[in-house]
Amino acid sequence: MSQRPNRRQFMRDGITVLGAAAALHGVHTMVHGGPRVPSALEELTVGLIGCGGMGRANLRDFMRAGVRVAALCDPDKRHIERTANEVEKFRKQRNQPVEKFTTHADFRELLDRKDVDCVIVATPDHWHALPTIYACQAGKDVYCEKPISHNIVEGRMMVNAVKRYKRVCQIGTQQRSGAHFQRAIELVKKGAIGEVYMTRTWNLSNEHPDGIGNPPDSDPPPYVDYDLWLGPAPKRPFNKNRFHYTWRWFFDYAAGMVGDWNVHLQDIIHLAMGTFHPISVHASGGKLALRDNRDTPDTLEVTYEFIRPSDGKKFVQVYTMRKFCVDRSQWSPGHGMQFLGTDGVLNLNRGGFEIIPEVRREGKKTVERTEPIKSGGSDQHYPHVVNFLECVRSRGTPRSDIESMHYTTVACHLANISWRVGRKIYWDHKRELCFKDPEHKIPDADANRWLAREYRKPWELPKIEV
Ligand SMILES: NC(=O)c1ccc[n+]([C@@H]2O[C@H](COP(=O)([O-])OP(=O)(O)OC[C@H]3O[C@@H](n4cnc5c(N)ncnc54)[C@H](O)[C@@H]3O)[C@@H](O)[C@H]2O)c1
Numbered sequence: 001m002s003q004r005p006n007r008r009q010f011m012r013d014g015i016t017v018l019g020a021a022a023a024l025h026g027v028h029t030m031v032h033g034g035p036r037v038p039s040a041l042e043e044l045t046v047g048l049i050g051c052g053g054m055g056r057a058n059l060r061d062f063m064r065a066g067v068r069v070a071a072l073c074d075p076d077k078r079h080i081e082r083t084a085n086e087v088e089k090f091r092k093q094r095n096q097p098v099e100k101f102t103t104h105a106d107f108r109e110l111l112d113r114k115d116v117d118c119v120i121v122a123t124p125d126h127w128h129a130l131p132t133i134y135a136c137q138a139g140k141d142v143y144c145e146k147p148i149s150h151n152i153v154e155g156r157m158m159v160n161a162v163k164r165y166k167r168v169c170q171i172g173t174q175q176r177s178g179a180h181f182q183r184a185i186e187l188v189k190k191g192a193i194g195e196v197y198m199t200r201t202w203n204l205s206n207e208h209p210d211g212i213g214n215p216p217d218s219d220p221p222p223y224v225d226y227d228l229w230l231g232p233a234p235k236r237p238f239n240k241n242r243f244h245y246t247w248r249w250f251f252d253y254a255a256g257m258v259g260d261w262n263v264h265l266q267d268i269i270h271l272a273m274g275t276f277h278p279i280s281v282h283a284s285g286g287k288l289a290l291r292d293n294r295d296t297p298d299t300l301e302v303t304y305e306f307i308r309p310s311d312g313k314k315f316v317q318v319y320t321m322r323k324f325c326v327d328r329s330q331w332s333p334g335h336g337m338q339f340l341g342t343d344g345v346l347n348l349n350r351g352g353f354e355i356i357p358e359v360r361r362e363g364k365k366t367v368e369r370t371e372p373i374k375s376g377g378s379d380q381h382y383p384h385v386v387n388f389l390e391c392v393r394s395r396g397t398p399r400s401d402i403e404s405m406h407y408t409t410v411a412c413h414l415a416n417i418s419w420r421v422g423r424k425i426y427w428d429h430k431r432e433l434c435f436k437d438p439e440h441k442i443p444d445a446d447a448n449r450w451l452a453r454e455y456r457k458p459w460e461l462p463k464i465e466v
Helices: 009-020 021-026 052-062 076-093 107-112 130-137 152-164 181-188 226-230 255-258 262-273 381-394 401-419
Strands: 027-030 045-049 066-074 098-106 118-121 141-144 169-170 196-204 282-284 299-307 313-321 333-342 346-349 352-356 359-362 367-368 373-376 425-428 433-435
Touching: 045 052, 045 107, 052 066, 052 076, 052 118, 052 381, 066 076, 066 107, 076 098, 098 107, 107 130, 118 130, 118 381, 130 141, 130 152, 141 381, 152 401, 169 381, 169 401, 181 262, 181 346, 181 352, 181 373, 196 262, 255 262, 255 299, 255 313, 255 401, 262 313, 262 333, 262 401, 282 401, 299 401, 401 425
Parallel strands: 045 066, 045 118, 066 098, 118 141, 141 169, 196 313
Antiparallel strands: 027 098, 196 333, 282 299, 282 425, 299 313, 333 346, 346 352, 352 373, 359 367, 425 433
């Protein structure tokens, strides 16, 4: 393959070196020899917003697919440095050619770059909405991490932005791209375990007694723009636990375990059962066992009621979350999904699935009501990234489209809302409002106040209509 830059690469490199953003934040230049691995996707450029654990994991698969890295953005200089080194190492290992990228603390500078085709948004959850909306407005396609939003109103604005500006947006629920998840969903749909009236999802671990501990407040590290890290979240003193990775256990930035993990699990239940909209949600639990400074529950039991669109019958979904006891006699592994049908049970996790038949007596014989099936796991993340990139080219709808992922995220937020108000709530998914009654006559003002939150100035959530 020729090493000569084409017109687009040439212009891109020119902009990279000369752009104002580059002048402000510096340009990394990497020069390596050897041929570039040919790929239909290699003309695409990506900017990474959020260079933490998942941002780097995403970027690796974008690079593996042949995409060029145009820019890295993070308010933590050390995270940018680490990611820049990884990009360089990745290219060297594959003997890949010249690549230049700019670095930024502020994602708005990255979005100003005309030559960036798509962005990865891998920031903490409180920072998903604005980069995604602004990226859509700047004409970029978006791979945004799950759960899509910090709250329900934010999520709706993100959906509207993707639709209004006609962008391709994939959400990072990579289970949807796993072949064994797709097969399990099909089996449930075609009745392999009979009629399903109950499903379960769970996240279990044992962090007793100290969990993430109780570090004191301190000054933020000098290499971090902490005000930018906080963004629209309330101003608080810096605390190590409220920062990288462990932010997910604080409501200022995230939705706790139900938003962090159940979003993946509950999503598969929605797909297999053909509905994304609970009619009611009742959660109980709390911070019962751990002696750390998180403010999200360490124990949560959520009961959802749904109506199956196929036959109008009700089914119940139960989410169980504990951080003080795995119960190794019953639950393995620490996460999973279960479909309970009249002819059998389908147990599913990232490592595979199994159908365990129910039995009935026929005279003296015991007969299995369905066929036992076992399957191993499948690759999920790389096919998910490739699905996004193919949609960027074809302008198709990716597997984890933002609208359906908004609905799965809503179901997770509703669990926290029910837990906060301490009672069952009824959800009107068409108006996106909570009610006190199943007929949706009495609005639930206490619950509805958790649908959105005020942004810390100067940040504002744009109101986007479709
Ligand atoms: N798909 C999955 O399986 C999966 C797994 C883990 C995490 N995630 C999701 O990925 C996201 C990131 O999680 P993580 O574990 O990598 O967290 P992390 O704390 O390791 O990384 C987040 C990064 O975003 C940066 N950041 C904060 N504000 C920013 C801003 N305004 N602009 C740019 N960068 C900013 C932080 O400094 C940090 O480097 C979360 O939404 C999380 O739910 C998804």
